[in-house]
Amino acid sequence: MIDELNRVRECFYFKRLRYRVERILSCSLPPDTRRAESDFEHLQNKLKPLPEYGYDEVSCWRRACERFDRLLSCDGFDRAGKRLFDLGCGDGMLGVVTKAYGHQVVLADATDWRDSRAKGIQFLSIDASTPVWPVENETFDMVTCYNTFEHLPKPDIAFQEMLRICSPGGFVVVDFGPLYCSPWGLHAHRTLHIPFPQFLFGEGFIAERLNERGIKDLGQERESLQYTNRWTPEQFESLWRNFGSVIVVVEKCVEQKPLFLETIVAYPEAFYGRGLSLADVETQHIRVVFQKK
Template sequence: MQIIQPWALPARPGESVAELQSRRDHAYFQRETAANGAWLERLGVQLSFAGKRVLEIGCGHGALSVHAAQAGALSVLGIDLDDDRIAFAGANLKANFGKLQDRVRFQSIDIAELQGEFDLIISKDTFEHVEQLDAMVGHIFRLLAPGGVLAAGFSPFYFSPWGDHGRFKLRLPWLHAILPEEWLCRRISAHCGKTIRSAMDLGLNKLRPEQLQRYLGAYDWAATEIRYNRGRSPLLPVFNLLRKITPLERFFTVGVYLRATKKS
C-alpha cells in the first residue's frame, strides 16, 4: 500500500486551493505529532521539559513545540523561516490548543536576530537544511542559559542512501552522492521549470558528520553526547560498523542525535 505524504494529498471534488492546503497542513501536523515519541526515543536521553524556557528551531507546523508545552514547559517559542508554516502553527494553536496560548508562541524570525535566554533548545530534522549551520550553532550557544541544553536530531545526512530527501527525484540510493551535482541540478531544473544551481537551492546543505563535530567543538560545552544511526531498522547496526571506516563514514551515517550542555 502506497503511503501518500501530507504535502501530496490530492484535491477532493469541489475543494478549493485554500481548503486543500489546510487539509495538508493538518495532516502534516498530525504526522509530526505521532512522530514526536520516536524522535525523543532516538535522542537516547531523558529530556525534561518541566519548568523550562524552551526554544524550538525549525518548528514547522508546531507539533514538537505543542508537545513541549503539554509536557510542562514554562514557556515555548517556536521559530521558523517559513511564514506559511508559522501562520498555520499559530492558528492551529488558537483553534485546538487554546489552553496553551499563554505559554506557546510562534515567530518567523532568523535566529541571528533573536534575543533572550533559554534553558532548553530543541531542533528536530532541521540541521541538514541550514545554509550556515556553523553560525547557527554559535547563536544557539549564545542563547542558552548557563547549564542550558541543546537537544537536536535529524536524518538523513546528505551522503547517506536517500539523503537528498527525494528532491533530485532519483530512484536508486546514493545516486545523488555519486553523480555530479551540476548534472543533477540541470536535470531537476528541467523537471521543475526553474533554475536550480546547487543542492542548497533545494534546502540541502550537504552536511558531513565531521563538519557537525567541528561546529560543536568550536564552543566550550560542559558535556556533549552524540549518537549516530539511531532507530529500529535492522540495517542501522551494519551501517554503524561501516561508518567507522573513515572513507565510508559519510555514506553510512544516516542520522545524528545529540545533546550538548552549556557550562554553568
C-alpha cells in the same frame, strides 16, 4: 546452527563490502557519472519509494510526542515551568506538546508553515544563519533543533546562537538528517528512488530528471530541492568540539544496508575523487545533546 552460520556469512560479507568501498572512495581519479546515467531507468525501478515522512495531523502529533518523550530524560525538564526554544520548528507540534505539559514555548523558523494547532504559540521569523537573533542571552532552559542543521548555510552561527540563548545548566538538542553524503542526502527520494543520486549523476542530469518528474518534499509540490550545506559528519563533530559545552549524548544512525554500499561497488567510477570517507556515506543521522557550562 544454520542461522548462526548465516549471520557469520553476512557479517563477513558486509566487512568485505565496506573494505571495497573504502578502496573505491580513496581513489583519486576524477568521477565519471556516464554509466550510471545510462542505467538510470533500471536503477529508478529497482527500489520502491521511501515511505512518506508524514505531514498529516496524526503523524505530526505522534512525531512531536516521540521527540518530547526523549527530552524528558534531560535533567529537570520533567518538571513543568521550563522555557523551550524550538529552532526550525516546522509544523510546530513539538511546541504544542511541550506547552501542554506545562512548559513555556517559543517557536522559530525562516518561514511560518505551522500546523493550525500551533498557531497560538509565540513565533519568531528567524534566519538561523544570521547573527544576532532577536532573543536575549541565557533566556531558555532548553533549545532544540530538528532536521534543520543539514539545511543551514552557516550551522556554526546557528549553534553559537543556540548556546547564547540557553541558560547555564540548560540543554541544547540538535537532531538532524539525512546528511548530504548519505544515501538519501539529496532530499530527493520522493522523486529519485535511487541511493546516492548526488554522486551517481551529474547536476545537469539530476535537474532534468527532477524537472520531468516533479519534486515533492515537506508534504507539498516544490519548484526546487531544499538547500543542503553538504557538511560531512567530521565537520559537524569539529563544530561541537570548538564550542566546549558538555556533550551529554552523541548518537549516530549509520546505514548498514548492503544494498547502499553495493551501489557504490557497482558504479565505483562515480565515487572516485570526491574526497569521501566510509563514515561520510554511512552516517545518515546525528543527534547530540549538550549541557551548557
